[in-house]
Amino acid sequence: MDPITVIRSRTVVMPSTNIDTDQIIPARFLTTTVREGLGVSLFADWRYDKDGKPRPDFVLNQPDAQGCQVLVAGRNIGCGSSREHAPWALLDYGFRAVISTEIADIFRNNSLKNGLLPVVVDEATHAWLLANPGLEVEVDLESSTLRLPDGRSVQFPIDAFARYCLLNGIDELGYLLSQADAIDRYEQARAPR
Amino acid sequence: MTAKSLFEKVWERHVVVPETADTPAILYIDLHLVHEVTSPQAFDVLRSRGLQLRRLDRTLATMDHSTPTDTAQIFGGMPIRLESAAKQVRQLELNCAEFGVNLLGLRDDRRGIVHIIGPELGATQPGKTIVCGDSHTSTHGAFGALAFGIGTTEVGYVMATQCLLQRKPKTFSVNVTGKLPAGVTAKDLVLAIIGRTGVNGGTGHVIEYRGPAIEALSMDERMTICNMSIEGGARAGMIAPDATTFAYLKGRPYAPSGAAWDAAVADWQGLRSDAGARFDKEVTVDAGTLEPMITYGTNPGMVTTVNGTVPEKPGDEVFAKSLAYMGLNPGERMTDKQVQVVFIGSCTNARLSDLEAAASVFRGRKVAKGVRALVVPGSQQIKREAEKLGLAKIFLDAGAEWRESGCSMCLGMNGDLVDAGQYCVSTSNRNFEGRQGIGARTLLASPASAAAAAVRGRITDPREFLA
Numbered sequence: 072m073d074p075i076t077v078i079r080s081r082t083v084v085m086p087s088t089n090i091d092t093d094q095i096i097p098a099r100f101l102t103t104t105v106r107e108g109l110g111v112s113l114f115a116d117w118r119y120d121k122d123g124k125p126r127p128d129f130v131l132n133q134p135d136a137q138g139c140q141v142l143v144a145g146r147n148i149g150c151g152s153s154r155e156h157a158p159w160a161l162l163d164y165g166f167r168a169v170i171s172t173e174i175a176d177i178f179r180n181n182s183l184k185n186g187l188l189p190v191v192v193d194e195a196t197h198a199w200l201l202a203n204p205g206l207e208v209e210v211d212l213e214s215s216t217l218r219l220p221d222g223r224s225v226q227f228p229i230d231a232f233a234r235y236c237l238l239n240g241i242d243e244l245g246y247l248l249s250q251a252d253a254i255d256r257y258e259q260a261r262a263p264r
Numbered sequence: 265m266t267a268k269s270l271f272e273k274v275w276e277r278h279v280v281v282p283e284t285a286d287t288p289a290i291l292y293i294d295l296h297l298v299h300e301v302t303s304p305q306a307f308d309v310l311r312s313r314g315l316q317l318r319r320l321d322r323t324l325a326t327m328d329h330s331t332p333t334d335t336a337q338i339f340g341g342m343p344i345r346l347e348s349a350a351k352q353v354r355q356l357e358l359n360c361a362e363f364g365v366n367l368l369g370l371r372d373d374r375r376g377i378v379h380i381i382g383p384e385l386g387a388t389q390p391g392k393t394i395v396c397g398d399s400h401t402s403t404h405g406a407f408g409a410l411a412f413g414i415g416t417t418e419v420g421y422v423m424a425t426q427c428l429l430q431r432k433p434k435t436f437s438v439n440v441t442g443k444l445p446a447g448v449t450a451k452d453l454v455l456a457i458i459g460r461t462g463v464n465g466g467t468g469h470v471i472e473y474r475g476p477a478i479e480a481l482s483m484d485e486r487m488t489i490c491n492m493s494i495e496g497g498a499r500a501g502m503i504a505p506d507a508t509t510f511a512y513l514k515g516r517p518y519a520p521s522g523a524a525w526d527a528a529v530a531d532w533q534g535l536r537s538d539a540g541a542r543f544d545k546e547v548t549v550d551a552g553t554l555e556p557m558i559t560y561g562t563n564p565g566m567v568t569t570v571n572g573t574v575p576e577k578p579g580d581e582v583f584a585k586s587l588a589y590m591g592l593n594p595g596e597r598m599t600d601k602q603v604q605v606v607f608i609g610s611c612t613n614a615r616l617s618d619l620e621a622a623a624s625v626f627r628g629r630k631v632a633k634g635v636r637a638l639v640v641p642g643s644q645q646i647k648r649e650a651e652k653l654g655l656a657k658i659f660l661d662a663g664a665e666w667r668e669s670g671c672s673m674c675l676g677m678n679g680d681l682v683d684a685g686q687y688c689v690s691t692s693n694r695n696f697e698g699r700q701g702i703g704a705r706t707l708l709a710s711p712a713s714a715a716a717a718a719v720r721g722r723i724t725d726p727r728e729f730l731a
Contacts, residue, residue, distance in 0.1 A: 093696040098677040102348035104304035147464040153399040155415035181415035247425045257280040
């Protein structure tokens, strides 16, 4: 994975709460056996009508949304299924960060593994972002800071290890594999059932 | 000595390397369940990095999500109709053969929904850490295991190292007092809990369900409860193992036997929260006040009683959008709603006792005109048992369809679909928009409520059919 430092982009706002992973990528697209190519199906049932034509009222189909890399979503985005196809689809579409007041556990975890930054902010910052769609923000991973166009900066929490891996383009599997001795010792000592 | 919770005891047993400020804990995984949807990209990672599975003896694969439930496509020599599903099934067969993974394949008589066969085979045991690339892995917590869903990247980690990197979650005690009234089931209880705590109430937490109403539940019922922990936002839900747990497991193929069984039970008996164990969050629910529940919206927290009405939330745009999708209006009585489809199945409610509950309503009755009722057993073993007990005949005589096991209509990826605009009373776990098919309107309920809706053709209190 390429190292991530700063993401600078205009925002797309989807204020709905509890946007579940079935909305992000409906189950019928999960019969794929690869990671790539899911962007076209991102939010498929909100984005396209029954004939497959883009719905003009859906935010991603509006001209202002083109090229945006930061998604601002209502509380608890990513609830539901553990499908990693959700962050894969968001990334394949072009998003690189998701901002909300709450991000569901498995989705947040899957996002970190793929370099999609989950950014949890306070209610006031969130309300401001929801009210001001399309403005350019800066997500700075090095300082774990979200910078708003009015000059404000807010810190966001991110696990220190995940941050280190993302900043340096290190993959966690390499780290786990390097712990083989500790795993051997554990297996020998405990022999868990 | 500090009092510990059940979760803390299981967690501590599996810490390979403790967490620090800079690094998460390395947590050992005792059992890795694998299925066709969330594994192909993980096998690809192993292949591209020249890795093998570290512990084949701790890995068990099956196929359930994209597999058809139509007998002809499994045993009748017909190809799997959905081409992409056929390819995915084939890919799992190839991957398991290449890497030596034990696969309970399409025509294996032990095949079934992954969260149903783990317990059925006795592979799910108290005190184990269990993961699977599926959020309903929380089901296995019913045995006092720490079980949670993971994404495909982590499926690859577990394959290669038998470990995960984890921060210790917080704990959430859900105390259920009293006794469930007649005709009120575990499904109603868990829906009521989610209605109370919200779909994000458990985020960051592992739930422990405790109290007399939980202790009184069968293993099937406990699995229904733990299964839906994720619908409340919690990756895992646990119930302390007890005599009910041990009786269920004894004699199952993967369970220990002989002296090893006695030693295991002695160990498992210590797996309960100590008196005075502290939880980060607690809630108490009185089971005695509950009624049969049904969802009306597009997340499992949007739930009311079967005899209730759709709530009103003036000014809430997301709520209004959800009701518009469902074609429901605030104040509307749920029992006024006609239904077109009834689905009895899924990892939430497709075990033998669920089918018995449904059959007790269908017995001697017919599915209402204009209703399609689909009954899908959770495993091939449950299918055989249901046929032996005459349940399958009851379903067929009533006019319901009786299928091969699989996830089926719980999610629209295997050909079993609800049409746009149709109402489906479903015993599954998610009423998300489009979950059962584009435009499908899902109403989550218990097997008895689903069967009652099938017979009457509208949402119905199943207690009307109580013998």
